Amino acid sequence: MERVDLFISGGGLAGLIATAAFGQAGFRVVLADPAPPSGDEGSDLRSTAYLQPSRTLIERAGLWQALAPHATPLEVLRVVDSVGWPPEIRESREFRAEETGEAAFGWNLPNWRARRVLAEAIAALPGVSLRLGTGFRTLVQRESEALVTLSDGARLRARLALAADGRASPLREAAGIGVDVTRYGQKALAFSVTHDLPHEGVSTEIYNRGGAFTLVPLGDAGGRPASAVVWMDDGPRAVALAAMEAGAFAAEMQARSCGVLGALELATGRQVWPVVTQRAQAMVAQRVALIAEAAHVLPPIGAQGLNTSLQDVAVLVGLAVAAPEALGAPAMLDAYAAARGRDLAARARAIDLFNRVCKSGLVPVQSLRLAGLRAVHGIAPLRRAAMRAGLGG
Ligand SMILES: Cc1cc2nc3c(=O)[nH]c(=O)nc-3n(C[C@H](O)[C@H](O)[C@H](O)COP(=O)(O)OP(=O)(O)OC[C@H]3O[C@@H](n4cnc5c(N)ncnc54)[C@H](O)[C@@H]3O)c2cc1C
Secondary structure, rough: OOEEEEEOOOOOOHHHHHHHHHHHHHEEEEEEEEEOOOOOOOOOOOEEEHHHHHHHHHHHHOHHHHHHHHHHOEEEEEEEEEOOOOOOOEEEEEEEHHHHOOOOEEEEEEOOOHHHHHHHHHHHOOOOEEOOEEEEEEEEEEEOOEEEEEOOEEEEEEEEEOOOOOOOOHHHHHHHOOOEEEEEEEEEEEEEEOOOOOOOOOOEEEEEEOEEEEEEEEEEOOEEEEEEEEEEEEEEEEEEEOOOOOOHHHHHHHHHHEEOOOOOOOOOEEEEEEEEEEEEOEEEEOEEEEHHOOOOOOOOOOOHHHHHHHHHHHHHHHHHHHHHHHHHOOHHHHHHHHHHHHHHHHHHHHHHHHHHHOOOHHHHHHHHHHHHHHHHHHHHHHEEEEEEOOOOO
């Protein structure tokens, strides 16, 4: 039976980056994921805006250089408040990263591209084994190690088994950890568009009943400016939009964008994601730790999801490097759970409240949303605090 320091279940973005970070720190790591080795363009239509703390972690793991050519900087965040259908703009305010002394709020990359580039870069790391096309199957927890079997019959002994296998995490389930879920009756559509007007590094969030419509800059596609879109709406409407014939969908999308980037053209398929807040009832179990969506799922607002996940990785790697012999021991796992618990609870509460206010169709709540935007933008210290939060602080 193969002995390793860490077994990581799940090669999504969080699992891959965790693998690189532990590998760079000198730990022997096996990562397994049943998804095929190279994700293609249609495999995940989401993009991720990597905020500064995530970029720092990725740089330390030696991976930023490989990602940088595909990353588009987000220099300005434009927040637009709209009401009615077709939406009518009531207010539009811009937050500039340079006001905080930073060049950008974050750097945006298509998920499929990031996953492919990361897998290639990690395959070259010594001490790391990527088993793509092979899934986690069973777990036996012992005091000193986790015994794991994979779908190809391989058996491993790991000092720590890390669940990075997403919101339905099989490893979390095998460890007997349940989840608490808050539903909002919303879904998010993810797709990409090209458009007539250049985005000029401006990420735009347009609020209306049902939630945010967000346009996040990407590199040019076919010689035209391009953006990734996340469109949050009431569940039935989002499902209807996803199934809509192309011409009808284009008209709805154009109206919802308020024309801020000129004429939009759909450049990819449309994927639908449920919008939930989900927290695992524990971050750890004997010889097991949860990270990323296996531990916490947030509504896709403010680029918090993966960025929060990478804070999990940063804390775990920090603890492991400080006391390598204690990897996976109860004291280390307790320290991890304590370090992440408060931050995660605070972020989940803030995003939950923000989402409820932003999606409301009630006139008094919509007035509150408008007043909130004006206050946050108009009062300089509040504006800077909001921007620091936007930068991942
Ligand atoms: C529409 C949308 C937009 C978003 N935009 C942003 C953003 O701009 N910024 C941001 O920070 N976050 C964003 N997020 C959140 C972000 O996408 C997620 O946090 C992140 O992709 C989740 O990563 P993950 O690695 O935890 O899970 P996943 O990406 O779900 O990966 C889990 C992996 O586990 C694997 N797996 C499943 N079963 C097994 C098994 N038996 N054994 C081993 N592996 C298994 C799966 O194949 C998969 O590859 C967004 C989310 C949504 C829905």
